[in-house]
Amino acid sequence: MRNIAEFTLIGRVGTIKQVGKTVRVSICANYPFKDDKGQWKDDAHWNEVTIFTKSIQSYVSEHVSKGDLVHVRGRLRQNSFERDGQRIYTVDLIALEVGRLAQTSERAAA
Numbered sequence: 001m002r003n004i005a006e007f008t009l010i011g012r013v014g015t016i017k018q019v020g021k022t023v024r025v026s027i028c029a030n031y032p033f034k035d036d037k038g039q040w041k042d043d044a045h046w047n048e049v050t051i052f053t054k055s056i057q058s059y060v061s062e063h064v065s066k067g068d069l070v071h072v073r074g075r076l077r078q079n080s081f082e083r084d085g086q087r088i089y090t091v092d093l094i095a096l097e098v099g100r101l102a103q104t105s106e107r108a109a110a
Helices: 054-063 105-109
Strands: 006-019 022-034 040-051 069-083 086-102
Touching: 006 040, 006 086, 022 054, 022 069, 040 054, 054 086
Parallel strands: 040 086
Antiparallel strands: 006 022, 006 069, 022 040, 069 086
């Protein structure tokens, strides 16, 4: 039996940047909640997804832009490192699939 740690993310693209041999995409997911006065608010969470696969990197560079709505599936990877004598723990989001669901309104109108 295979053990897995996966994530699914649907959100809007913030930045796309090349970092060494990887591409990193920041994606904002909104979680609606009611505040103390009963008003609906959005709680925005930014997630940075790392892309190692060349074919997915090419897809993102050709078809995805800031503001686009995307669907990303991938795996979780925990890491730790030492900084200034303290152990720092991280969770990396490694993309295995990326798909554009909708273009930002500026690009769709062009």
